[in-house]
Amino acid sequence: MTMAHRPATLEDVARVAGVSRSTASRVLADSGFTSPIARERVRTAADRLGYVPNAAARALVRGAGVRLLVAVAGATPGVLDDSYIHQVVSTTAQVCAPYGLGVTVEWVPLDEPGQLTRLADDRGVAGLLLVNTTEALLDLVPRRLRGRTASIGIGSAAVPSVDIDNGGGTAAIVRHLYTAGRRRIAMVTGPAWLTCASRSTEAYRGVLREAGLPVREVAGDFTAARGRAAAQEVLHRWPDTDAIVGSSDATALGVIDQLRTDGVRVPADVAVTGFDDIPLASVTALTTASHPVRRIAKAAASMVLEQRSAPPVTVFPSSLVLRESA
Amino acid sequence: MTMAHRPATLEDVARVAGVSRSTASRVLADSGFTSPIARERVRTAADRLGYVPNAAARALVRGAGVRLLVAVAGATPGVLDDSYIHQVVSTTAQVCAPYGLGVTVEWVPLDEPGQLTRLADDRGVAGLLLVNTTEALLDLVPRRLRGRTASIGIGSAAVPSVDIDNGGGTAAIVRHLYTAGRRRIAMVTGPAWLTCASRSTEAYRGVLREAGLPVREVAGDFTAARGRAAAQEVLHRWPDTDAIVGSSDATALGVIDQLRTDGVRVPADVAVTGFDDIPLASVTALTTASHPVRRIAKAAASMVLEQRSAPPVTVFPSSLVLRESA
DNA sequence: CTGAAAGCGCTAACAT
DNA sequence: ATGTTAGCGCTTTCAG
Secondary structure (H helix, E strand, O other): OOOOOOOOOHHHHHHHHOOOHHHHHHHHHOOOOOOHHHHHHHHHHHHHHOOOOOHHHHHHHHOOOOEEEEEEEEOOHHHHOOHHHHHHHHHHHHHHHHHOOEEEEEEEEOOOOOHHHHHHOOOOEEEEEEEOOOHHHHHOOOHHHOOOEEEEOOOOOOOOEEEEOHHHHHHHHHHHHHHOOOOOEEEEOOOOOOHHHHHHHHHHHHHHHHHOOOOEEEOOOOOHHHHHHHHHHHHHHOOOOOEEEEOOHHHHHHHHHHHHHOOOOOOOOOEEEOOEOOHHHHHOOOEEEEOOHHHHHHHHHHHHHOOOOOOOEEEEOOEEEOOOOO | OOOOOOOOOHHHHHHHHOOOHHHHHHHHHOOOOOOHHHHHHHHHHHHHHOOOOOHHHHHHHHOOOOEEEEEEEEOOHHHHOOHHHHHHHHHHHHHHHHHOOEEEEEEEEOOOOOHHHHHHOOOOEEEEEEEOOOHHHHHOOOHHHOOOEEEEOOOOOOOOEEEEOHHHHHHHHHHHHHHOOOOOEEEEOOOOOOHHHHHHHHHHHHHHHHHOOOOEEEOOOOOHHHHHHHHHHHHHHOOOOOEEEEOOHHHHHHHHHHHHHOOOOOOOOOEEEOOEOOHHHHHOOOEEEEOOHHHHHHHHHHHHHOOOOOOOEEEEOOEEEOOOOO
């Protein structure tokens, strides 16, 4: 029978293994030289004692921090209330778990990027993951976190990034629409300040220009509600529109809903496409572009966790998913 | 000129304030006695220096841990890949941020609840949030985490819980169906091991019994894919079914999709209801029951953060949302 | 009410 | 290759 289960410390492991704390530390942290026998004995002891290193102590002595901060830029704190962000945070937490690192998420006001400094100055912050990154944010990454920061979206010389080929994805969608015979293609854009959204918009314009077609843009913000309104605006301004490119699935779903409410058939009268391939896109048979958010978040989180010199920018492909809405 | 911004320590604050570290600590942690003047001077100094306490050091000395563990029970690690879980994790992270606490999420195999012990034995774990809680899990909460644990779902004498009134919500849905004239009401249930799901099933049976109607149950698992298959099964076994109660929105959406594919009109031929009111339920005009997941997660997280004697169980209401599918 | 002193558990020089 | 020795920044007895 084991006694009142006081969690084992490194000291305990060392004693049981018959070595000094330092040696035990070296073995367990896999740093410095250690003899095979020492390694063996320490490992066994640690195992037997169910030793779990104390993250706080480790972080303290290394001055390293105990949590990864996911900093999300946006107009309002409401940006945190988004399924994409939820997924990024949650995935990051999964990736961090084995490292004994927790995750925190905070909003950084678009018009007050300096807030990032306040947040990142906390010594508890071990790493930084920027989301919806802007240039201003990139410049504000504190020196202490250099090499411990990654960005989802744009990056910089100092901050590696993982990104989606939004341009390519959007171009593929628009080309698909064109191939399917659509010639009066409108787009409900994403927020202008978001680089990735503007890349989509540019791709849309590019393809239309190539094809000699007119541009029909309405401003959106990724929400379904805005998609609804945008659908009406599009049909009001250009009644003969035969396709609407949504900048997000939510937008597209809003568009479709409004269209159907107004008696417009989708895709017969107007084809509609989304962007992201959220779970319900398949249920609603939405034609869209799929992005491996999980893999992206994983890649980004790994960049900040594994000090290794990461490639400056990793681009994940956007892949067209043909379903019924277009 | 300020020098290389070395983050201020308590020592610095104390020096500037002209007091000892102990006093500074007492003021900042708001523990023990301190004179108003001391308080004033320490506060000012801390402010001027932009002092942020080092969470790791604090946790180390208090033996308190630096992160909140969200432990999710489920059959496979895949449970973590769910938008509901994402939302809980993300919300928890938001609530924890001001406390300097990070969040970790881990899967606990349904058939190996003992894993919880391994996870919770980590001294880095400051608190525990159980999700999809089972009785077995409740019994395994380590003593160290007593008073620092909360559960979403069932609780126990030692573990406060926040829960949804699944029974009431489901009953309301079934009654609505009845009122609308439906008499051959089937249900696609949730996983049987989940207490909250079984409460829904029981409520469904209860209302039907009261009304003298026959029960028509098909096993589901909250997924849309299973919903699709279940829809076919229902119509195969009971072709005259005029309503299907889904145990989740995803299930319901799957059911609807399959039904329409098979040429069955919704709601004209068969009414369909969901459960949860996920964002897309409104877009797809799904009649469902709404649950404040955010508020629930917030309440649960607060319970573990604020040591205060929490009420043993907080029940959040489930409210019927009438839309077009039923 | 305040200060001095003793660690929390771990790592990283520095000596062997 | 291993042990010894200092702390990391903070809280908390214990004496004043």
